[in-house]
Each structure stands twice: as C-alpha cells, then as structure tokens.
Amino acid sequence: MVIAVDAVGGDFYPQSPVKGAVQASEKLPDLNLILVGPEDIIEDELSNYDHDSQRIKIQHAPEIIGMNESPAQAVKTKQNSSIVSGLGMHKMGKCDAFVSAGNTGALLAASTFLLGKLKGVSRPTIAAVYPTIQGLRLMMDVGANLEVRSEMYVQFAQMGSIYAHEIMGIEEPKVGLLNVGEEKSKGTEDLKEAYEALAELPNFAGNIEGRDIFDAKADIFLCDGLIGNILLKFGESIPKALKVFFKKGIKNLNLGPEESKVVQQVLKSSLEEFNPDRVGGVPFLGVDGLSMVGHGSSKPRAMKNMILNAAKCLEHNINEKIVASLN
Amino acid sequence: MVIAVDAVGGDFYPQSPVKGAVQASEKLPDLNLILVGPEDIIEDELSNYDHDSQRIKIQHAPEIIGMNESPAQAVKTKQNSSIVSGLGMHKMGKCDAFVSAGNTGALLAASTFLLGKLKGVSRPTIAAVYPTIQGLRLMMDVGANLEVRSEMYVQFAQMGSIYAHEIMGIEEPKVGLLNVGEEKSKGTEDLKEAYEALAELPNFAGNIEGRDIFDAKADIFLCDGLIGNILLKFGESIPKALKVFFKKGIKNLNLGPEESKVVQQVLKSSLEEFNPDRVGGVPFLGVDGLSMVGHGSSKPRAMKNMILNAAKCLEHNINEKIVASLN
Numbered sequence: 154m155v156i157a158v159d160a161v162g163g164d165f166y167p168q169s170p171v172k173g174a175v176q177a178s179e180k181l182p183d184l185n186l187i188l189v190g191p192e193d194i195i196e197d198e199l200s201n202y203d204h205d206s207q208r209i210k211i212q213h214a215p216e217i218i219g220m221n222e223s224p225a226q227a228v229k230t231k232q233n234s235s236i237v238s239g240l241g242m243h244k245m246g247k248c249d250a251f252v253s254a255g256n257t258g259a260l261l262a263a264s265t266f267l268l269g270k271l272k273g274v275s276r277p278t279i280a281a282v283y284p285t286i287q288g289l290r291l292m293m294d295v296g297a298n299l300e301v302r303s304e305m306y307v308q309f310a311q312m313g314s315i316y317a318h319e320i321m322g323i324e325e326p327k328v329g330l331l332n333v334g335e336e337k338s339k340g341t342e343d344l345k346e347a348y349e350a351l352a353e354l355p356n357f358a359g360n361i362e363g364r365d366i367f368d369a370k371a372d373i374f375l376c377d378g379l380i381g382n383i384l385l386k387f388g389e390s391i392p393k394a395l396k397v398f399f400k401k402g403i404k405n406l407n408l409g410p411e412e413s414k415v416v417q418q419v420l421k422s423s424l425e426e427f428n429p430d431r432v433g434g435v436p437f438l439g440v441d442g443l444s445m446v447g448h449g450s451s452k453p454r455a456m457k458n459m460i461l462n463a464a465k466c467l468e469h470n471i472n473e474k475i476v477a478s479l480n
Numbered sequence: 481m482v483i484a485v486d487a488v489g490g491d492f493y494p495q496s497p498v499k500g501a502v503q504a505s506e507k508l509p510d511l512n513l514i515l516v517g518p519e520d521i522i523e524d525e526l527s528n529y530d531h532d533s534q535r536i537k538i539q540h541a542p543e544i545i546g547m548n549e550s551p552a553q554a555v556k557t558k559q560n561s562s563i564v565s566g567l568g569m570h571k572m573g574k575c576d577a578f579v580s581a582g583n584t585g586a587l588l589a590a591s592t593f594l595l596g597k598l599k600g601v602s603r604p605t606i607a608a609v610y611p612t613i614q615g616l617r618l619m620m621d622v623g624a625n626l627e628v629r630s631e632m633y634v635q636f637a638q639m640g641s642i643y644a645h646e647i648m649g650i651e652e653p654k655v656g657l658l659n660v661g662e663e664k665s666k667g668t669e670d671l672k673e674a675y676e677a678l679a680e681l682p683n684f685a686g687n688i689e690g691r692d693i694f695d696a697k698a699d700i701f702l703c704d705g706l707i708g709n710i711l712l713k714f715g716e717s718i719p720k721a722l723k724v725f726f727k728k729g730i731k732n733l734n735l736g737p738e739e740s741k742v743v744q745q746v747l748k749s750s751l752e753e754f755n756p757d758r759v760g761g762v763p764f765l766g767v768d769g770l771s772m773v774g775h776g777s778s779k780p781r782a783m784k785n786m787i788l789n790a791a792k793c794l795e796h797n798i799n800e801k802i803v804a805s806l807n
Contacts, residue, residue: 363713402750423729
C-alpha cells in the first residue's frame with residue numbers, strides 16, 4: 154500500500170505532514186509513503202526523524218498552492234504543485250491514495266478533474282465527522298456543493314452510509330435530513346422533494362432538527378454545503394468559545410486557583426471529541442480514487458491519523474462498495 | 481400601557497403565563513395586563529397569587545391552539561382561541577401588545593393576517609437572541625422565511641439594527657451575512673446578490689462564517705430561515721449536550737464528589753447566557769403592532785421577561801423607527 158502525502162499543505166508544513174508521516178509509518182509496517190513537495194524543504198525536515206528511507210520516499214514538486222489561492226486558477230497554473238503532482242501520481246497508479254491538509258477547494262477541483270468520478274456518481278461530496286454525545290457522526294455536504302438536488306442527496310446518503318459503516322464502525326447508520334421540523338411537509342420545496350427521494354432508502358430516518366445533532370438522532374446529518382459548512386465551522390468554534398464562557402463562570406463563582414485548574418482540566422477532557430486531530434481527515438466521496446483532505450490547522454497527530462484513515466479506507470475498499478451500492 | 485398575555489400558550493400553561501404576568505406587574509407599576517384564555521382556567525391559577533385585580537384582567541377565549549396544530553388551519557377554525565382573540569383585541573386598540581409562548585407558526589400567521597404589515601415591509605421576520613462570548617446578539621431570520629431574497633435581507637438587516645440598538649443596547653450594530661467564506665465572491669448566487677444589496681447599508685460588515693458567531697464578529701447574523709432555525713435549535717441544544725460531555729470528562733479524570741460539584745456549578749453558571757428565559761421573547765419584526773413570541777418551554781421567569789421586553793419595545797417605539805428607516 155502506497156500513500157502520497159502533501160508535504161507542503163496546511164498551516165504547519167513541513168513539520169506536520171513530515172512528522173505525521175513518520176509516525177504513521179511506525180504504526181503500520183506495511184505502509185509505504187511518498188512525501189510530495191519541494192525536495193529541499195522535505196529533506197531538511199525529514200532529517201530530524203529516525204525513519205526507514207525505503208518506506209518513506211520523496212517526490213519533488215517545486216510549487217506550492219497557498220491556502221487562500223483561488224482553487225480553479227491555482228490548479229490550472231501550478232501544474233508542478235504538490236497537489237497536482239500528487240494526484241497525478243495517483244491517477245497514474247504510482248500510489249493508492251493522496252492526503253493533504255492544503256487548500257480544500259484546490260484539492261476538490263484537482264481530485265475531480267484528475268481522478269474523475271466513480272461510476273454512477275453525479276457529484277463528489279465532502280463529509281466531515283461531527284461530535285455528538287454518542288460519539289462521532291457524519292455531516293455532509295460541508296461545502297463542496299452549496300446547492301443540492303434530490304438525487305444528489307440520495308447519493309450522498311448512500312456514500313455516507315458506506316463510509317459510516319466501514320470506517321466509523323456504525324453498524325446500521327441512519328440518515329437524517331436537516332430541516333426546520335420533523336414532518337415531511339416541512340421545509341423548502343427542495344427539501345420536500347429530497348424527503349420523497351430519500352424515503353426510498355431503507356435507512357432514511359426522516360427529517361431531523363438542529364437540536365437532534367448533538368443527540369445523534371441520526372448517524373448521517375444530510376444538508377446542503379452551505380448549511381453544512383456553517384455548522385461545521387460553528388461546531389469547531391465551540392471549544393474556544395467555551396473557554397471564554399467558563400472563565401466568566403469561574404469568575405462569577407470566585408473559584409480559587411486549585412478549583413479553576415480542575416475545571417479547566419475537565420473542560421479540556423470533555424471537549425476532546427471536538428478535536429479534529431483525532432480523525433485527521435475524510436475522503437472526497439465519489440471520486441475515482443482516494444483523495445483525503447484534513448483541516449488546515451492539522452498538527453502531526455492529525456496528519457498521522459489522516460494517513461491511517463486513508464489506509465483503512467483502502468483496506469475496506471470503500472470505492473468498490475460505493476459503486477456497488479449506486480449501480 | 482396594556483399588554484395582553486396568552487394564558488394558554490406554551491408547554492407550561494396556565495402557570496407560566498399567569499405567574500409571569502403577576503411578576504411583571506409587580507415590576508412595572510404602570511403596566512396593565514389582560515390574560516387571554518379560558519376564564520375558569522385563568523381564574524383558578526390567578527387565585528394562587530397576590531395581585532392587583534385592577535391591573536390584571538381576564539379576557540375569556542375558550543379555545544386553545546395546540547403547539548403542534550397546523551398554523552393556517554388552526555387560525556382559520558379557532559376564531560375564539562387565545563391567539564386569535566388576543567391579536568384581535570390588539571388590532572381593535574384594546575391593548576398595545578400581545579405576547580405568547582404558543583404555536584409560533586399560528587402566531588406568525590395570525591399576526592401577519594390580523595395586524596398587517598408595517599408600511600414598506602415586504603415580509604415580517606422572526607429574530608432570536610443568540611449567546612456569544614461578548615453577550616447576546618441577534619440572529620435572523622430563524623424560521624419565518626425559509627427562502628430570502630436580496631431586498632428581504634436588506635429589510636431584515638434594517639429592522640434588526642433598530643431592535644439591536646433600541647432594545648439590546650448595542651450602540652452601532654454591525655450586520656454580517658452568514659456564508660461559507662468572507663470574500664464577496666463566496667456562496668450561492670442568492671448570497672452574492674444579497675451581498676451586493678447589503679453593501680448599500682452603512683452598517684454591513686460583509687460575509688461572516690460559522691466560526692464568527694460565538695466571537696460576535698457581527699451583531700446581527702443574517703441568514704435564511706432554514707439556516708437560522710437549524711442554528712437556533714442547535715445552539716439551544718448545547719447546554720444539555722455539554723452536561724453529557726462533562727459527565728464523561730469528570731469520569732475520565734476520576735473526580736471526587738466535591739470536585740464534580742464545583743465543575744457542575746461552573747458549567748451551570750457559564751451557560752447562563754444560553755438560557756432563553758433571560759430574554760423571554762422577541763417580537764415579529766415588520767408587523768403593524770407588537771406581537772411577541774417566546775419559547776414553548778417558557779417558565780414564569782421567561783414570561784415575565786417577555787412582558788417586560790414588550791413594554792420596552794413600546795417605550796422605544798420601535799415600529800415607528802422601523803417605518804422611518806425603511807421609507
């Protein structure tokens with residue numbers, strides 16, 4: 154199994170991707186990795202770590218796509234970037250997957266363009282894991298498709314169900330459609346149509362509301378990319394905001410330093426589920442290959458976990474199962 | 481000043497509205513209240529409290545619109561309900577405002593139908609206060625208008641700005657449009673159009689993202705009613721979910737009963753901002769009158785605060801200011 158890693162993606166390259174790759178390779182002895190990016194930068198960083206140079210190789214790609222560059226433009230003009238090179242290698246069969254914490258838009262554009270879509274897929278989608286009181290669940294779409302038609306919702310639900318079952322270990326994932334109320338008559342015309350179409354799926358649990366997310370009333374929270382993106386970023390902001398709310402609470406109650414410390418420890422431990430580093434990254438579902446995107450702020454642990462998650466997706470042949478489910 | 485109160489609205493009638501009304505009347509000596517609903521139910525409950533019977537009167541309305549009844553149908557067939565009677569009294573000038581914790585859809589339908597719209601208003605809207613690390617801010621629309629056109633966003637922003645300034649005490653409220661990114665090129669075609677239209681307002685702060693809500697990067701979070709409703713209910717679910725996350729955290733750290741108690745006290749105190757009872761209710765902005773809706777789960781304190789909030793809206797003549805701002 155060979156996984157290519159974008160060595161210059163995200164806010165903390167080269168350290169995060171290179172160190173994460175070394176850690177992942179220690180974890181999985183059968184894993185071969187290719188670090189893609191400017192050779193000198195990678196060599197410099199890699200020399201800091203004990204590693205098996207037979208299993209971690211470098212593929213020189215001199216250009217870097219910035220986090221805020223216009224995706225379409227960047228993919229078109231930076232043919233020697235880590236993203237375009239890495240996905241090109243994947244297309245040519247030189248690796249089985251490509252993972253990156255880089256520019257999400259550029260990754261999606263390059264993945265769709267270079268790898269193409271799986272048979273039967275109308276549009277690839279980006280899903281994200283979301284913390285709930287019952288553990289991580291899947292929210293999709295979180296930004297690839299701002300407007301979603303009925304048949305796209307159905308495919309997202311099918312692809313998400315396979316991912317949730319195979320990779321997240323959810324035995325029989327239920328799909329909920331985010332709406333303003335539970336009744337099928339609720340919502341916009343688009344949502345009513347989506348409800349009708351989704352009702353054909355055996356695991357559709359009906360409409361769910363905003364209050365049902367944390368309760369995990371469904372395992373897959375289906376929504377358009379506008380809603381999903383807003384909810385994802387809102388959810389990610391919760392831990393930082395809570396620290397401020399808690400400072401106020403600690404002050405209100407006049408706690409001493411010992412007690413405050415305990416409270417802060419509990420806060421940290423309680424919100425571990427919100428830490429995106431635990432999962433690292435999720436694949437673009439629907440592309441003909443395995444291209445995975447992580448959070449821009451990924452630390453080494455996040456990169457390690459994303460690589461391990463990619464290995465799991467390959468072991469479970471999720472694309473084969475998606476094609477079988479759609480066709 | 482006369483405010484009519486729906487005595488049979490919400491999950492906890494008659495206690496919440498009746499007790500809340502008594503408490504509000506103690507707070508404001510110039511306030512006259514009319515409790516609207518089945519006379520016997522109200523009299524029974526009211527007899528539990530010391531009150532000034534000159535200032536708290538009863539208007540008999542035998543029918544009750546249930547929380548889950550179809551709004552249009554209920555308003556049409558239950559002409560003797562507390563909601564239709566109360567708003568009818570308001571229309572006839574027998575009171576200056578009507579407040580209810582009842583069926584939001586029925587209240588919106590009856591308010592729009594019976595009171596009509598303010599001059600120049602295209603569509604009335606429902607706003608909600610939202611907790612942030614800088615205090616309460618305004619989110620709108622939260623469910624009255626699932627699809628919003630550019631000119632509606634502009635009016636919502638104008639109405640919300642007046643409410644935020646006059647009632648919430650925010651000196652110069654800034655308006656942010658919820659989107660997937662900050663750049664004006666982001667989002668759906670509808671959102672791009674809305675951005676262009678909103679840019680004409682002096683207090684438009686541009687697009688904001690999900691992560692900007694808790695930071696209060698704007699004072700008014702503008703969105704369509706689908707997004708707003710999902711975010712509102714999601715936000716309301718945070719305290720309950722955190723209790724569960726914290727139980728896990730307390731267990732992970734093996735805290736003793738004393739320490740656990742402190743943590744739970746801090747949690748409660750920190751999340752006081754999330755308690756909808758603190759504000760009680762917000763008016764439908766854009767109707768020609770003052771009709772206020774509270775949470776179905778309103779306790780007496782919430783009803784008291786909603787009545788006080790209605791009094792404040794009347795004192796500040798918000799409708800006059802809205803009309804002046806729109807025309």
